Amino acid sequence: MSKTLIRGAKVLGGEARDVLIDGETIAEVGTGLSAEGAEVVEAGGKVLLPGLVDLHTHLREPGREDSETVLTGTRAAASGGYTSVFAMANTFPVADTAGVVEQVWRLGKEHGYCDVQPIGAVTVGLEGQKLAELGAMHESAAAVTVFSDDGKCVHDAVIMRRALEYVKAFGGVIAQHAQEPRLTEGAQMNEGVVSAELGLGGWPAVAEESIIARDVLLADHVGSRVHICHLSTAGSVEIVRWAKSRGIDVTAEVTPHHLLLTDELVRTYNPVYKVNPPLRTERDVMALREALADGTIDIVATDHAPHPHEDKDCEWAAAAMGMVGLETALSVVQETMVDTGLLDWAGVADRMSFTPARIGRAGGHGRPVSAGEPANLTLVDTAYRGPVDPAGFASRSRNTPYEGRELPGRVTHTWLRGKATLVDGKLT
Structure with missing residues (x-):
């Protein structure tokens, strides 16, 4: 079972916390957490959302x-x-x-x-x-x-x-x-x-x-x-x-x-x-x-x-x-x-x-970021601001009204039941 330690994330925009993912589940939320063999993601004040x-x-x-x-x-x-x-x-x-x-x-x-x-x-x-x-x-x-x-x-x-x-x-x-x-x-x-x-x-x-x-x-x-x-x-x-x-x-x-x-x-x-x-x-x-x-x-x-x-x-x-x-x-x-x-x-x-x-009624989704819950999570760099470039979209289509427009925030990581689907802004 893989482990991931998200360190220093602002859970729902609140105080910085560490979140430990063990397999498909959030194992622990707290401060100063450590886990042997865990992959560490330095959140650096980014916002962690369900x-x-x-x-x-x-x-x-x-x-x-x-x-x-x-x-x-x-x-x-x-x-x-x-x-x-x-x-x-x-x-x-x-x-x-x-x-x-x-x-x-x-x-x-x-x-x-x-x-x-x-x-x-x-x-x-x-x-x-x-x-x-x-x-x-x-x-x-x-x-x-x-x-x-x-x-x-x-x-x-x-x-x-x-x-x-x-x-x-x-x-x-x-x-x-x-x-x-x-x-x-x-x-x-x-x-x-x-x-x-x-x-x-x-x-x-x-x-x-x-x-x-x-x-x-x-x-x-x-x-x-x-x-x-x-x-x-x-x-x-x-x-x-x-x-x-x-x-x-x-x-x-x-x-x-x-x-x-x-x-x-x-x-x-x-x-x-x-x-x-x-x-x-x-x-x-x-x-x-x-x-x-x-x-x-x-x-x-x-x-x-x-x-x-x-x-x-x-x-x-x-x-x-x-x-x-x-x-x-x-x-x-x-x-x-x-x-x-x-x-x-x-x-x-x-x-x-x-x-x-x-x-x-999406079972397992929309759950609190707390121990025992499914590790469906999103990490957001809220300090980022930059232009929208549809050339980098994962969608097959490019019909966005925001091309070239500067918008704030960037999703850096997404986890689906503990498995990273997006890491540092790139799909796995």
Whole structure:
């Protein structure tokens, strides 16, 4: 059994501690620790966090291996400090059967850079007409508990109600892509001043907010769990805040890019800024940050959406929507939340590890950094600051909105059950 001694790390940003890993488990946390034969990592005041958990990742396999594979996506995850990711169902074929979710789950097991938990589709083929095999996917080897048609909204209220009722039996959750399709036909960006000036079709905030309002009421009526994917507007924040005040079982996520970027960037017509939901206004960004800080928004999720070069390096109208995010997420959160004083590192651990693991029931992840717990850990050099260079990404795709932008923080080490997947910033 291998041993690793992490010396002088600031556990969750607190006082410096030594952490001894023995095999797959944290054996001891304290000061002045020593262990014969252990590999020593001099942390030098770096911040040690529980391994990050992403509840919203697109790995593209099967079917779009030109964009990403389970292997390249999990390597990107390890580079970004993640030890567990939840893979969205909009693959080809769609992950709407036990067979497909088991295929994705087994690929994650084989590659070993992080744990992969498939998300099952809510409806057959993501078509919104008929419930998929929710029970069979839950009972499969993949043990699916999160279901989503992400990329498309479950817009039919009856179908959504039935899905909420079905997953209630085994404690599952429906993760909704909140987008009323009839209000967003032809939409290219956020509806507002900038879209009017540019002459681009607008994606109104009410298209998101109306679905969230409907779904929290449905979840309350059924007594089931609903999770809101990539919440992006100030109005959505207020609806979720109201729902929580009523005791409705709703959780919500925000992406790093919605915490930092605004629709003003679309003036460049650079398709790297084209994403769904779209970049919103500065007012929305500030509301999202405050909501993440006060707990109205529960977690940060990347919505890592890789695309090949030809799908993004084209005119705006023809470009695919989405951005990669696994390798830059923690840096953006440090920039927008920690360095602004809105969250401390313990808060980051809550929003990016503890709570997403609880929502998705990711066993062994999102656990305290203490003796007896699985050694799923991330070490971060928070003093680092430098430009983002997508040429060094582990992801197969390069569609990042941060190329050349200086961001703080760098993940130097990641451990999955005691095994180093990233050492000194390099994948093992």
